[in-house]
Amino acid sequence: MGLAIVVLVGGISLLRGHPLLGGSAISLGLIFTFVQYSQRFNQPIQQIAVLWTNIQSAIAGGERIFGLLDIPTTLEENPNAVEMPPIEGHVVFEEVEMSYNPGEPVLQGIEFEAKPGQMIAIVGPTGAGKTTMINLIPRFYDADSGSVRIDGHDVRDVSLPSLRRQIGIVLQDTFLFSDTVMNNIRYGKLDATDEEVIAAAKMVAADSFIERLPDGYETLLGERGSGLSQGQRQLIAIARVALMNPRVLILDEATSSVDTRTERIIQAAFEKLLAGRTSFVIAHRLSTIRNADQVFMVKAGQIAERGTHDELLEQQGAYYDLYMSQFRRQEEPAAAPNGNRPIAEPAQSGD
Ligand SMILES: Nc1ncnc2c1ncn2[C@@H]1O[C@H](COP(=O)(O)OP(=O)(O)OP(=O)(O)O)[C@@H](O)[C@H]1O
Ligand SMILES: [Mg+2]
Structure with a gap:
């Protein structure tokens, strides 16, 4: 919009050949310079915007990291824990x-x-x-x-x-x-x-x-x-x-x-x-x-x-x-398919 306003206002002043605000008529070169300056003015503002987005996602990431770190460990090693001797299996x-x-x-x-x-x-x-x-x-x-x-x-x-x-x-x-x-x-x-x-x-x-x-x-x-x-x-x-x-x-x-x-x-x-x-x-x-x-x-x-x-x-x-x-x-293959005595077990021989 800034660029559009500069070109529009500058263009009209240039074509009319007389000053818009009291001064002498402006040249094409001046409009060009003005456009350049306004872009230089915009650039850092855009950079700040990009930087701000990055900072926001960094903050979000940081919150998740610390959220994870803050989860209490449910399993605490007993401070008096002893070595488990060789297990027998009871x-x-x-x-x-x-x-x-x-x-x-x-x-x-x-x-x-x-x-x-x-x-x-x-x-x-x-x-x-x-x-x-x-x-x-x-x-x-x-x-x-x-x-x-x-x-x-x-x-x-x-x-x-x-x-x-x-x-x-x-x-x-x-x-x-x-x-x-x-x-x-x-x-x-x-x-x-x-x-x-x-x-x-x-x-x-x-x-x-x-x-x-x-x-x-x-x-x-x-x-x-x-x-x-x-x-x-x-x-x-x-x-x-x-x-x-x-x-x-x-x-x-x-x-x-x-x-x-x-x-x-x-x-x-x-x-x-x-x-x-x-x-x-x-x-x-x-x-x-x-x-x-x-x-x-x-x-x-x-x-x-x-x-x-x-x-x-x-x-x-x-x-x-x-x-x-x-x-x-x-x-099924071992038992009779239509056996009506389901509890009766066919003798199981090893495979
Ligand atoms: N980590 C968990 N957090 C919350 N609830 C859980 C978790 N793990 C299992 N559950 C719940 O506990 C119940 C028992 O789950 P479990 O895994 O012991 O079942 P399972 O008998 O092994 O089932 P499957 O035969 O499907 O493996 C289920 O209702 C399940 O939804
Ligand atoms: Mg299971």
Whole structure:
């Protein structure tokens, strides 16, 4: 607008040939100079405007950074924390209550005992609190009340690194680094030699697919393990835990998206891994549940039913319903399709 006014007023004065405000007539050169000056005047004002926008976004960014820094850590390391001695695998939950948001309990009155070497299968509808329950064992969260004890040590009284170093975890969504396969497995035990890594991979039958990769164990994986299938990624995560050789194991079984052959390999790998360790498995496979020493049916944050697979079926409660709606399909080929005695179990021979 400034430019337009200068050109307009200057142009009219120039054409009329006499002064607009008392002086002599102006020249074209004067108008040109005036335009130049007015632009020089505008430039710094524009720069200030740009600068102000930048300052505003810097302030917004700063607010977020400090907002994050100000979030209180919910998990405080106990100042008197002791090193967790080598774990034997006796896990006890006592009257555990837990909520993510105050006043909305997710777990209530969870009470159980897992003896060393036992395998616990946890089943239940989605959102029941299964993941929340196992998250309390490596102390990813703290219980609101009650206690979680491993070999008699409350998990809040031992140092986090010494606790987590001894608990192996394989989740559905495994995390792999953009590094070689060898180093990804070695992450389970940082000082392991190449031979130890390969032995762990062999133990869980992951070596056959690894050796078929372009550079074998030295194959570079992409970000988050891209370039591998989900089943292969999980096999690497299982090998990682096998190398770690923990006394307590936590597994979140994959629900789908692996073919039956890989599924069988993973299943066998799990079984090898579980032998002789205290394990908690969020189970989606019937075969896992059958092998379990105890099955917990979690419903709305409580252990609604517990027992072995057979005992729970006999109760004809919530587990029975779940079995009929979800797991029965998995044994259809073994059971008579129209069998009218659903409780009768066909003798399960090893696969
Ligand atoms: N980080 C969180 N913050 C707030 N609420 C959460 C959080 N994680 C889970 N919840 C809530 O707690 C409840 C139990 O969740 P949890 O993940 O334990 O269920 P789940 O039994 O593992 O379910 P799924 O079978 O789908 O994995 C759900 O209602 C969920 O919405
Ligand atoms: Mg879950």
